[in-house]
Amino acid sequence: MSDFAASLRANGRWPATAISAVVFAALLVRSIGVLSAGEWLFTGRLLFACLLAGGLYILAHLMRAFRLAVIAMPLTGASFRTLVLLHLFVAPWSLVLPFKLDELIRLSELARIAKSWSRAIIVLVIDRSMDGVVLIGLALLLLASGGWNAAIPVALAGAGLTLLVLAFFVLPVLLEQVQRHIFVNHYQDRALSVLAKVSKARGMLDISRQVISAAPAFLVLATLGIWSMELVAVGAILAALDPQLLSTGGTVAATLGRADASWRVLLLGDLSPRALALATFVFFDAMLLVWIWVPLPYGRRQQAEPRRVRLPGADGIALPAAGKA
Numbered sequence: 001m002s003d004f005a006a007s008l009r010a011n012g013r014w015p016a017t018a019i020s021a022v023v024f025a026a027l028l029v030r031s032i033g034v035l036s037a038g039e040w041l042f043t044g045r046l047l048f049a050c051l052l053a054g055g056l057y058i059l060a061h062l063m064r065a066f067r068l069a070v071i072a073m074p075l076t077g078a079s080f081r082t083l084v085l086l087h088l089f090v091a092p093w094s095l096v097l098p099f100k101l102d103e104l105i106r107l108s109e110l111a112r113i114a115k116s117w118s119r120a121i122i123v124l125v126i127d128r129s130m131d132g133v134v135l136i137g138l139a140l141l142l143l144a145s146g147g148w149n150a151a152i153p154v155a156l157a158g159a160g161l162t163l164l165v166l167a168f169f170v171l172p173v174l175l176e177q178v179q180r181h182i183f184v185n186h187y188q189d190r191a192l193s194v195l196a197k198v199s200k201a202r203g204m205l206d207i208s209r210q211v212i213s214a215a216p217a218f219l220v221l222a223t224l225g226i227w228s229m230e231l232v233a234v235g236a237i238l239a240a241l242d243p244q245l246l247s248t249g250g251t252v253a254a255t256l257g258r259a260d261a262s263w264r265v266l267l268l269g270d271l272s273p274r275a276l277a278l279a280t281f282v283f284f285d286a287m288l289l290v291w292i293w294v295p296l297p298y299g300r301r302q303q304a305e306p307r308r309v310r311l312p313g314a315d316g317i318a319l320p321a322a323g324k325a
Contacts, residue, residue, distance in 0.1 A: 017295040024092055024288055027266050031281040034271070040241075040278060049240030053279065054286030056233035060226050061091050061287065067130065067222040070215050072123045075207070076114035085298040086113065092287045095280060098263040103128075113302070118204070125164070126208055130223045132161025138227075138252050145249020154256060168208040175202040231255050237279050245275060254279070 040046065065087035069080045076083070086109050093102035103124060110120035135158030142151035175198055182195045212219065234255045238245040245254075258279050264270040265280040 017299075020092070020291075020295075023096065024291065027096065028285065028288055030269075031266070031284060034269075034277075035281055040274070043240075046237075046240040049236040050278070050282045053233040053236045054282050054289075056229045056236075057283045058286050058290055060229040060233070061088065061290070063222050063226045063229070064091075067219060067226070068123070068127055070218055070222075071126050071211055072110065072114075074211060074214065075119045075123055076110065076116075078113045079301070082113065082298070082301040085294055085301060086110070088290055088294045089298050092284065092291050095262040095284045095287065096266055098267075122204060122208055122211075126168075126211055129161045129164040129168075130219055131227075132158050132163075132165060134158070134223055134227045136162060138256065141248055141252045145247065145252075147249055147253055150253055150256070165212065168205055168212060172202050172205045172209060175205070227255075233283075234258060234275075234279055237282065238275050241275050241278070258283075 042050075062084075065084040068087050069083035072078065072083050073080060078086075087106070090102060090106045090109060093105055094100075096102075097105075107117075107120050107124055110123055111117045114120050114123075135154050137158075139151045139155035139158055142148075142154065178198055179195060179202070182191050182198070231251055235246060235251040238251060238254060254273075254275060257273075258276045261270070261276045262280040262283070265277045266284060271277040
């Protein structure tokens with residue numbers, strides 16, 4: 001126990017770990033109380049579905065952790081194992097905090113490891129943009145099942161993220177032409193300031209393009225695996241509760257709805273719809289089984305993390321060197 005505390009104190013992990021542990025423990029006690037209060041009749045089929053769903057959700061988050069690591073390694077210089085542990089350390093908060101505020105925690109952890117806020121932001125932007133095409137596909141499934149109201153915001157989000165990926169490849173070429181035009185035709189002091197800003201923007205886009213181009217097949221397959229496992233996990237709970245609830249459109253809507261409803265279930269006690277509430281409790285308890293093993297190795301990895309070679313900044317962007325905030 002003393003080694004655990006010393007490891008956390010050495011890296012400033014003990015406040016974050018202590019706060020997380022207290023919050024998660026309180027929510028765990030509450031979830032167990034709700035699950036044992038008779039709201040659901042746990043038949044053998046439902047119990048098996050919950051175990052299957054919990055296991056698939058853990059696998060989905062492991063795939064998310066692997067995807068984050070592949071994206072972040074060349075930008076942060078951190079190891080694959082450290083970045084996987086980083087994701088798992090933050091993962092339960094994705095079920096607790098509303099409006100994707102857990103991304104702020106992940107951003108802070110990435111910046112701490114990379115010693116650079118700019119690189120941490122690039123990692124998160126690339127990571128989130130990978131879901132764009134899948135969201136468009138889910139929106140089409142919702143449209144096919146008649147869920148127009150739910151499909152429109154999903155389609156818009158997917159289109160925006162997909163355009164962001166395309167921008168990583170298209171905008172650097174356009175910005176290069178803008179740079180040439182400014183350099184050749186303008187000589188005022190203001191032109192130098194604009195040229196510097198354009199060059200910095202081009203550098204950030206170039207870095208993003210290099211990271212995506214390094215492992216496109218893995219990023220696509222990992223993203224498909226993540227969403228497939230989450231869909232099957234939610235579908236298993238729907239089928240066990242009521243087979244009539246199981247349909248393609250219903251499973252997609254429930255999966256997307258669960259992502260938005262989980263914080264209301266855990267923090268506000270909103271148990272409607274019952275399927276989403278049960279899925280939230282199952283997923284939260286499953287992630288806690290993983291989380292309890294993460295803080296100690298994560299703290300030790302940060303303490304002894306060697307600085308590896310990072311992807312150099314592209315022309316025009318001066319990213320902080322290792323050891324600089």
